[in-house]
Amino acid sequence: MIRYYKVYTIGVILLTTLLFIMLLKPVLAQPAAHEQAITTAYRDWVDAANDKDIKQWSTFLAPDALFLPPNRPALSSFKSITDFYTNLFTDEHLFLDCQQDTVEIARAEDMAWAIGHCEITFTSSKGQVKKDKSKWVKVWKRQPNGEWKCKINSWSSTEAE
Numbered sequence: 001m002i003r004y005y006k007v008y009t010i011g012v013i014l015l016t017t018l019l020f021i022m023l024l025k026p027v028l029a030q031p032a033a034h035e036q037a038i039t040t041a042y043r044d045w046v047d048a049a050n051d052k053d054i055k056q057w058s059t060f061l062a063p064d065a066l067f068l069p070p071n072r073p074a075l076s077s078f079k080s081i082t083d084f085y086t087n088l089f090t091d092e093h094l095f096l097d098c099q100q101d102t103v104e105i106a107r108a109e110d111m112a113w114a115i116g117h118c119e120i121t122f123t124s125s126k127g128q129v130k131k132d133k134s135k136w137v138k139v140w141k142r143q144p145n146g147e148w149k150c151k152i153n154s155w156s157s158t159e160a161e
Contacts, residue, residue, distance in 0.1 A: 031105040038112055038140050038148050042100045045150070049096050052089035058082050062141045062149035070134075070156045088122075093129045095121040112140040112148065118155070133158045 041060055048057035058078070067075040067084070075081045088094060098118035105112045117135050124130045136155035140148045 030109055034105045034109060034112060034142070034148070035103045038103050038114060039100060041140075041148050042098075042114065042116075042138075046096050046098045049085070049089075049094075052094065054082060054086050054089055057085060060150055062143070062151040065150060066152050068152070068154035091123050093121055093123045097121075110142045111151075112142075114138045114140065117158075 045057065045060040048060070058081075061078060061081060063078070065078065065081055067081050069075065069084070075084055096118055097120075098116060100114050100116040102115045103112060104114075115135075115137050117133065120132050120134065122130060122132070134155045134157050136153065138150050138154075139152035141151040143149055
């Protein structure tokens with residue numbers, strides 16, 4: 001009888017452990033799913049910029065977004081950010097060729113940061129079509145509905161002045 005209880009107890013422990021592992025597996029897989037969601041969102045965001053579609057482009061902004069463009073004041077409101085990009089989108093030569101190199105998800109899975117680089121084609125203030133290269137970092141915030149939106153965006157030119 002004692003032997004039966006030992007076997008029964010060991011069986012229950014093994015079964016409980018197996019169930020726990022099976023239930024935990026989807027949780028452990030979440031960072032990869034979040035990384036893919038951010039990668040897809042970023043790709044779609046760049047496409048919206050190249051289409052010069054401010055309405056679609058702005059859907060990737062967190063409500064409290066902060067943009068830190070080089071050599072300019074911080075853009076700390078939805079209006080200031082969309083005004084800045086609406087002006088950029090008037091450039092007929094504007095084109096972004098951007099890559100996201102790294103995405104890391106915070107342990108709480110509510111924030112993430114991404115690092116990448118970009119080559120931009122644009123019209124200079126003198127009317128010349130130019131290219132510039134930049135490096136950037138973005139902080140993404142997971143929204144209550146599960147979508148990822150850009151909370152902070154900062155970039156700098158890698159070209160010599």
